[in-house]
Amino acid sequence: MSFQNPVFIPGPTNIPESLRKACDMPTIDHRSPLFGQILHPAREGVRKVLQSESAEIFIFPSTGTGGWETALSNTLSSGDTVLAARNGMFSHRWIDMCQRQRLRVEIVETPWGEGLPADRYAEILAADKHHRIKAVLATHNETATGVRSDIAAVRHALDAAGHPALLFVDGVSSIGSMDFRFDEWGVDCAVTGSQKGFMLPPGLAIVGFSEKAMEATKIAMLPRTFFDVHDMAKGYANNAYPYTPAVGLMNGLNEACRMLLDEGLENVFARHHRIAEGVRCAVRAWGLNLCAASPDIYSDTVSAIRTPKGFNATDIVSHAAQTYGVAFGTGLGEVAGKVFRIGHLGSLTDVMMLSGLATAEMCMADLGLDITLGSGVAAAQEFYRATPALSRKVAAE
Amino acid sequence: MSFQNPVFIPGPTNIPESLRKACDMPTIDHRSPLFGQILHPAREGVRKVLQSESAEIFIFPSTGTGGWETALSNTLSSGDTVLAARNGMFSHRWIDMCQRQRLRVEIVETPWGEGLPADRYAEILAADKHHRIKAVLATHNETATGVRSDIAAVRHALDAAGHPALLFVDGVSSIGSMDFRFDEWGVDCAVTGSQKGFMLPPGLAIVGFSEKAMEATKIAMLPRTFFDVHDMAKGYANNAYPYTPAVGLMNGLNEACRMLLDEGLENVFARHHRIAEGVRCAVRAWGLNLCAASPDIYSDTVSAIRTPKGFNATDIVSHAAQTYGVAFGTGLGEVAGKVFRIGHLGSLTDVMMLSGLATAEMCMADLGLDITLGSGVAAAQEFYRATPALSRKVAAE
Amino acid sequence: MSFQNPVFIPGPTNIPESLRKACDMPTIDHRSPLFGQILHPAREGVRKVLQSESAEIFIFPSTGTGGWETALSNTLSSGDTVLAARNGMFSHRWIDMCQRQRLRVEIVETPWGEGLPADRYAEILAADKHHRIKAVLATHNETATGVRSDIAAVRHALDAAGHPALLFVDGVSSIGSMDFRFDEWGVDCAVTGSQKGFMLPPGLAIVGFSEKAMEATKIAMLPRTFFDVHDMAKGYANNAYPYTPAVGLMNGLNEACRMLLDEGLENVFARHHRIAEGVRCAVRAWGLNLCAASPDIYSDTVSAIRTPKGFNATDIVSHAAQTYGVAFGTGLGEVAGKVFRIGHLGSLTDVMMLSGLATAEMCMADLGLDITLGSGVAAAQEFYRATPALSRKVAAE
Amino acid sequence: MSFQNPVFIPGPTNIPESLRKACDMPTIDHRSPLFGQILHPAREGVRKVLQSESAEIFIFPSTGTGGWETALSNTLSSGDTVLAARNGMFSHRWIDMCQRQRLRVEIVETPWGEGLPADRYAEILAADKHHRIKAVLATHNETATGVRSDIAAVRHALDAAGHPALLFVDGVSSIGSMDFRFDEWGVDCAVTGSQKGFMLPPGLAIVGFSEKAMEATKIAMLPRTFFDVHDMAKGYANNAYPYTPAVGLMNGLNEACRMLLDEGLENVFARHHRIAEGVRCAVRAWGLNLCAASPDIYSDTVSAIRTPKGFNATDIVSHAAQTYGVAFGTGLGEVAGKVFRIGHLGSLTDVMMLSGLATAEMCMADLGLDITLGSGVAAAQEFYRATPALSRKVAAE
Structure with a gap:
């Protein structure tokens, strides 16, 4: 491996010079107002990249996998049912996580290489008269197969069935690179990491919650501490953080959003x-x-x-x-x-x-x-x- | 705040020039052998810093708080009892986490400014004939009060009572700075982060598990995925990682250990x-x-x-x-x-x-x-x- | 020596984080328009730091010593007389350089610890009816003794005598830190380096020439190539450079000027x-x-x-x-x-x-x-x- | 221009990550022993890259052009004759510098695209019975035409004629990249810069002098101060420098030599x-x-x-x-x-x-x-x- 050649892996990506420098910060006091000057613009930037007006953005020192756990553990309770298609390794892993978290998963097995079967989702949701399904999982871009699924169609399936389930979207390898419409698609939890479309080193889970998802957190019973969005939100309201934030990466995230939004x-x-x-x-x-x-x-x-x-x-x-x-x-x-x-x-x-x-x-x-x-x-x-x-x-x- | 003045906060610390540079890496393929050349020496270095011959070292893209969760969720089950003293903000928070994880906590309230009451631990452990207590929590250095507790005394209390409980030690603000003897003290889980004694930016939870703690993981029922040490161990055995590692920070950790061990x-x-x-x-x-x-x-x-x-x-x-x-x-x-x-x-x-x-x-x-x-x-x-x-x-x- | 402690030497100074980063650039093509975007603002910035409206600014990959040589070799001819006071090591070295360049130096020996004797200059200049003296040398700040001299008084001495000699000022350890008024003091050549008031690593000679000094270059006969300001000026007019510029340092200089001017x-x-x-x-x-x-x-x-x-x-x-x-x-x-x-x-x-x-x-x-x-x-x-x-x-x- | 794409210019080259970091140093006291730990290994490294046992290596904060001036001004006197072929832009510029330094240049006009005409050199040297020619100039690699000349043949021409002229070689775009044999070819002055084979940012003139060239410095009369090799040598003997060295670049040079010599x-x-x-x-x-x-x-x-x-x-x-x-x-x-x-x-x-x-x-x-x-x-x-x-x-x- 040479440090001189670009990498062509599906993330982490090559890091732009300016982002390398933004991340490489001397230590600041993360309990000082300086931190707020990084935190808030970074969250605002992410919100815009998600094309959302109102998503609550949470940034954890973690990875996309931690982002998945954040979505599940903050909104669901043991025994809840979720609907998911398995069409690649990353959808597979998310399903596995659900099962470990004691959730029931209604799995739609889908050939690897195909997209999410929105029509099957529609049927299942329509059949779920008692709204046993609490959340629908959708992997926007299956990194294992290079397949982009149609999230708008999944939303349409939910709407057509008049189904109240939350819509969770794994946008790890799409957000910041491919069109992702949090508001328009009615996404409730969107998950990504720092090392893909944001072009940063790995180390951040970046999560967006809709108002409806925030409501769900109030009754969700899965245990959570590190990934608790309430602690996070309480911290943010005080320009602070529930524990020690990865300040350099967040500074990089702020700059990355600026770059993306400046480009358009x-x-x-x-x-x-x-x-x-x-x-x-x-x-x-x-x-x-x-x-x-x-x-x-x-x-x-x-x-x-x-x-x-x-x-x-x-x-x-x-x-x-x-x-x-x-x-x-x-x-x-x-x-x-x-x-x-x-x-x-x-x-x-x-x-x-x-x-x-x-x-x-x-x-x-x-x-x-x-x-x-x-x-x-x-x-x-x-x-x-x-x-x-x-x-x-x-x-x- | 000036970038030119040192910080005098109890972590993150000032970062040595060489560690800034070790962390600031171009992207490498973390699935290539290069990653193993960072991962294994970093884990070996941490083991030495813990003064252990055999601790299993796990490194998560997270923080000390995530390290706490790793210790709890991998070794305990809902309803288990743990013994803990509350003598400062960080012991308080760890207790809070136990409660959120549906553990019962036997709390020994201790004046802030005092160390862990090993004698009270001894009494309680001696009285716990049925070994209801599965783990004893000990904050080695209470960052909130500047108090160092006597972990050897806690071990002595366990041994005197012939009690099989696991010994969990929060060494976040001691490991790498103050004498910490994983093996000699019979520590089962030691927890720290990158941003204290290792002098790195925040972003890593660093955890050591004893053989006994590893045994406990086999029956522990708390849900875990992101912080699952089995997934981690399986990855390590293949020079790999269960998700995307924070490669730059791990490279910094490797270098930090080298610095500490070179100094002695x-x-x-x-x-x-x-x-x-x-x-x-x-x-x-x-x-x-x-x-x-x-x-x-x-x-x-x-x-x-x-x-x-x-x-x-x-x-x-x-x-x-x-x-x-x-x-x-x-x-x-x-x-x-x-x-x-x-x-x-x-x-x-x-x-x-x-x-x-x-x-x-x-x-x-x-x-x-x-x-x-x-x-x-x-x-x-x-x-x-x-x-x-x-x-x-x-x-x- | 520790990389962590500040230095308290009279230059090179401690380098601000942002200037370290501005200097640490990947290679660009210095013959492309990008270079002009660094060169011209850097020169304009230096001009403002000199408090001049019209000085021609030249930036060489060199040091203050090279700046002295630039001043002498571009404006004088072998055998020309210059007037200089020796009141410290740096004025001594400049005099030595004059002598090596085959200039005659009228030296006013001055106790180390005292400033330039403007009154003696006045007498000598008044006595020099035939204007044998072509240039007056003045070390604004004697770094060896910590003495600041009164350049306005030297200008006054010249004016009082109606003497046409050029006024050369060594501002190496004053420019960018102490009040320096190129235009108001009628300076003809001002010399400094990157590693003092500009807070950059060493490696640049930074020189300002008045219109009168530029005139003098036309008849000056001392040999010069590397330090030739005409080659430099010709290059600048084409967004270029007569040889390979130290692009990173110049980028740093541009940023340093911005910092100084933003502060005021x-x-x-x-x-x-x-x-x-x-x-x-x-x-x-x-x-x-x-x-x-x-x-x-x-x-x-x-x-x-x-x-x-x-x-x-x-x-x-x-x-x-x-x-x-x-x-x-x-x-x-x-x-x-x-x-x-x-x-x-x-x-x-x-x-x-x-x-x-x-x-x-x-x-x-x-x-x-x-x-x-x-x-x-x-x-x-x-x-x-x-x-x-x-x-x-x-x-x- | 994109910072992400490599450059394909004939210098400055792409800079390896490790050299970027070696150059990006915090300020050290260049009058402290630390500096000697950079200076001496860097000079020794350059000597080995030149494949010389005994060349005196001088490192100036300058460029290859400054290196040319160093070679000329330290060994020659006004009116001396040098022999040079013009077969490209860089040989042309060196000839121009000789003329500005008041040297007589016997120019062998050579078609651009051809190498140095060693046979013509041989004839001219043989004819120069009175040894009017003091130095022979040879551009090892004409960067303008992509032509490598045969320096061994030039040495042979000198030897065949029994001619005592110094042999000056411009190795700016060859040293560190192409075979360059200072000792075997009997080179007297070799000139290069930091930004070519050494893969560093521009800012250093790197010059090697043979013993014979050092002898010539004793009688050379061209004025010199900034480029005086005696001042440099005196400094080096005291772990010092006649003025402020470009410490970061020299640290990078030390590392660059290590890289080249490690590769072989x-x-x-x-x-x-x-x-x-x-x-x-x-x-x-x-x-x-x-x-x-x-x-x-x-x-x-x-x-x-x-x-x-x-x-x-x-x-x-x-x-x-x-x-x-x-x-x-x-x-x-x-x-x-x-x-x-x-x-x-x-x-x-x-x-x-x-x-x-x-x-x-x-x-x-x-x-x-x-x-x-x-x-x-x-x-x-x-x-x-x-x-x-x-x-x-x-x-x-």
Whole structure:
């Protein structure tokens, strides 16, 4: 692995220079007013990135997994039922967490590579006359398969059934990179981390709660202390924190939001889409297929690429690391060995992406796959050249 | 607040230059072998700092509070009884967490300023013939009062009673600064964070489990996912992590352990003691008293200083921040307004400490206390000059 | 020496966090427009710090010594006469440079500890009917003795004599810290470096030329290439540089000027004066004297403190470094062993200064001088407490 | 320009993470022993990089241009004759400097794109019976044309003629990247800067003097102060410096030498050669030619690539900067508009280089050149894949 090459994993992403510096702070007294000058703008920034007017934003020294636990433990009680689809490793893990927290999970098994089955959700919700289901879980972007699901459709399913369940969305690998509409989609809990769309080092769970979710906290009985949003909210009201905050990372988060909002969320999403399209052009040129079943669910932050039968896709990842000092992602769970993943989110340029594609080509050729060197690069070059200059310029800085 | 002045809060501490740089890392692939080269030495370093041969070390992207939750949720079940003394804000909060986790807490109320009542523990444990008590909680260093308790005495109480309860020690503000003997004291769970004796930014919960504690995890029923040590252990065995690790902080932790062990733990403890003694010389010269009831329990990491009746000690802290750009700690809970606190742990020199004492003097004089300017500084200078050159040199770098 | 303690040398100074970060830049193409966005604002900022409307500012990858050479080699010819007083090590070295450049130097020997003898300059200039003297050299602040000279008086001497000689001012240890009026004083060449009032690492010579000095360059015959201001000016006109610029330092310079101008030059000067006054209060409390002969010439950036006869003042400096990890300045040249120096310029707070004074006290006591511990600290504390809050706040950040 | 993309200019190069951090130092007292611990190892490291046992190494806060001036002004006197070939912009500038220093230059005009004409040197030296020529100037690597000259042949010419002239070599863009043999080639003055093979920010002139060159300094009459090697040597002997050193950069230089020597100079040279060969494969695939006339003089640090007649090569550089945020080098002087340059020295991996080649392809295609996208990339990929793994691994970290 080389510190000089970009990483192409689906997070943590490459960190922009300015965010490295924002995080690298000398110690301040987190009980002084200085801390409030970091805390409040960071929360406000996150709220805007979520495209919400009113979400309560909580920031924990933790990770996205801690964010999931925050959502569950603050709103639910032992024995409550939640509805979830399993279509990849991260939805799988969230379901596992529910079960450990003594929740009943109504699982909709879904082929890996497909999106959330909003129609099945609709049926189940409609059938749940007694509103046994307290929450619906939705993984916006399955990082394991490179699949983006339609959260608006899940909301529609809830609304169509007149069902009061909370809507929890795992936006770990989408928020800050792909269009995420907390208010419009009626999301009740949104979860992400610092190390994806916010382009920061890992270490923060970032969670948004709707008013309805905040109401639910009042009757939720799951035990919680570290992840208690009431303690957090009480702290915030006093410019403080229930324990020691990760000040440097929060300073970075504040700056990251500023960067994203200065660029404009539309531009940020367009930039991710454009970079991702270049990758997909390359995949086509290589004659390979994505794990994602159809274009409408292609993820703009990660592509999981199927390799030919009999070939161990994980070898590409090992070889890239050992021989070229470049990091890609392996396949996980059901698709282990069948796919390798190219992360293309966060702080990335066309130029960096082309070096990742060029490396993937060399690896595949080295390992005996029938790949024409330069073919994927050329396809991506062609695409990048043709895209409007404006978004490209924005991407360059 | 000025970035140029040292902080004198009881953590986070001032961060040495080399640790700032160790933490400020470009992104690496945490699923690559590189991560193992950080993870394993960091865990081994922590084990040595705990003076343990065999403790299982777990490192979470969290804080000391998360470390507490790790200890409880991995070893206990709902309804279990724990024994704890309340002698300050941090022991209070840990007790509160136990209660939220549906544990029964046998609380020994203890005056703030006193150490853990090992004799009361002994009586209670002896009386607990049915071993209803599953764990004994002990706050090694009460950060709120500047009181160090005798953990060996607590162990002795357990042993004298032949009691099998687990011994949990909160070493958040002692580990890495004051003598902490995991093995010799028979500690079962030790808890700390990155931002105290390890001199790093906040963001890590660092926990050590004994073999006995690991056994207890097998029957413990409290729900846990983020803080599950089994997931952690399984990850470690594969050079991996159950979710995204805070790689930069862990790299810093590795380096911090190297620094502490290179200096020699004896020297580290002696250095903290020496700096602390200088502060106590100043307090005496000012004619003030420590919150800690007697010299045998004085903390070497933080001094809580009582101010005269009728005077709001918190004013010193506000005034220091606003007028001189210096951070001290306020009194918390029962001693709010009655004490102010000077943190003297981590990365600190005599010279830095003298500037803190000089600032405290100015603040007290500004606020009308009868303090002779320079008096505390002179007392500390006298002490620092007289201490052996060796430890001083070590301290200087 | 400890990285944690401030330095108290008369430059390089302590570097503010934000300037460390501004200097630590990734490589950019210095032939791209980005460079102009650093170069031009940096030059404009320096001009304002010089309190000039029209000075041509040149920035070389060099030091103050290179700045002296720039002034001489661009405006004079072999055999030309310059007038200079020697009242310290730095004026001595400049004279030495003139002689190496084959200039004739009319030297006014002046006791070390006194300011430039403007009256003697006046006499000599008045007597120089044939205007043999082409330039008058003036060291604004003699760093070796802590003496500030009256540049306005030198200008007055020139004007009174109707003498056309150029006025060269070494402002290395004054510019950006003490009042320096390029235009009002009719300075023709002003010289400084990055590592003093600008609070940056060393590595830049910063030079201002008047229109008259620019005229002189046209006939000056001393050889020059690296330090040629015409090459520099030609480069600047094209957003470029005659060779590879020290981009990071220039970015830092740009930011440093912004910091100084945001604070307000009046406030910057007042802050330096206040910090310096505290030091002088301490010196008086110690019963010692400054090298500077009288209060009207006390330097606000460095104090040279005379120690008792028979005592080697350099021992204080060695002892402070070895025993306390603190850097002071030794005496140089004629006053070697007779004085030690405390630098008090740049990025410094009251609180930091007090730690320097406390260290000096310990050293003097350790070495057997009859110093009451805390006495100088108390005197400085008294002074700092009494000074207006506004400038103090500004100083704090 | 994007901070995220590598630069492909022929210096300053991309800076490795570890060197960024080594340069970014808090202030130390450069008159304390700490400085010696940086100075001496840095000089020793440079000596080894020069492959010399005995060269005196001088390090100035300056640039390569200042290094040239150091060589000339310390060894020569006004009116002395030097022999120099002009085969590019940098040899041209050095000649210009000689003339400004009042030296006579016997210029051998040489086509840009060709190497130094050692045979012409041989003739001229043989004819110079009276040893009027005091020094022979040789630009080892013409950065403007991407041409490496044969310094051993120049030495041979001197020896064959039994000529005592000093041999000055500009190794600015070769030392630390390409084989440079100070002792074996009998170099008398070698000149470089920090920002090329040493991979540091600009700001240091690094110069090696042979014993013979040191002898010459005793009679040399050109004026010098800032660049005086005697002052430097006297300082070094006392762990000191004649003025304020650029401590951070020197600390970085020390670390840079350690990196290069740890990798092994042979490996460093092989790595540069390999990266360069990949670039040359791409150029061939594009159907373009190098400015360098023949393979034996191809530079391993920079390639100047001729574009078709009628096409302005500078457009590629502007377009790359504006559209893709990537920096290449323009043609200079005689070849302005006719070539664009790709720098491939310093901290660079195969993967980074491929992104540079991909960008060049896009630019050329965008500007209407008949370039097949991916063609150069594929040629370089093929070459990089085929090269031995060992050197590739070394290169990766």
